């Protein structure tokens with residue numbers, strides 16, 4: 763697997779993105795694992811912010827996802843964005859099929875590459891965040907203040923595990 767090429771590592775303070783828009787509309791791939799043993803899935807729920815004096819990203823992964831095993835077993839994951847309207851079929855594939863049953867890069871043509879710290883992303887990405895897990899927990903039904911969310915989103919009781927992670931690398935594809 764090749765090292766990420768054509769990207770510039772930048773300071774997170776230079777990020778110029780509407781994070782609500784890119785999460786909700788562009789979607790992202792959450793990828794965890796190492797060369798020869800990783801998985802990726804499409805996600806649109808997440809967050810970016812400042813916590814414990816660090817720039818952080820939050821990813822939400824339901825327990826039945828194959829990716830869950832990888833986000834649990836690895837300290838690092840990446841969040842990769844591909845541009846508005848780009849690679850929709852590929853992102854739908856990664857968001858509807860499981861890595862248990864399919865080799866997602868092979869099926870989609872997404873080209874896995876490693877970041878300098880050995881995290882996995884994809885050559886076609888335009889924006890990549892390397893994330894180091896700081897804190898993880900599961901959404902707890904007893905903690906809902908608005909209980910309508912519980913019945914609406916978690917009918918199957920498949921409460922997301924969430925990972926608050928330090929953004930340790932931010933890469934932009936150079937045009």
Ligand SMILES: Cc1cc2nc3c(=O)[nH]c(=O)nc-3n(C[C@H](O)[C@H](O)[C@H](O)COP(=O)(O)O)c2cc1C
Nearest residue numbers: 804805806807823824827828829857858859860861
């Ligand atoms: C647009 C979109 C957004 C999604 N967002 C999430 C998410 O934030 N968290 C999650 O657990 N699953 C999310 N999913 C569902 C997973 O991507 C999907 O279940 C995927 O097949 C899991 O693959 P895996 O079993 O290989 O991990 C989303 C799917 C799509 C299409």
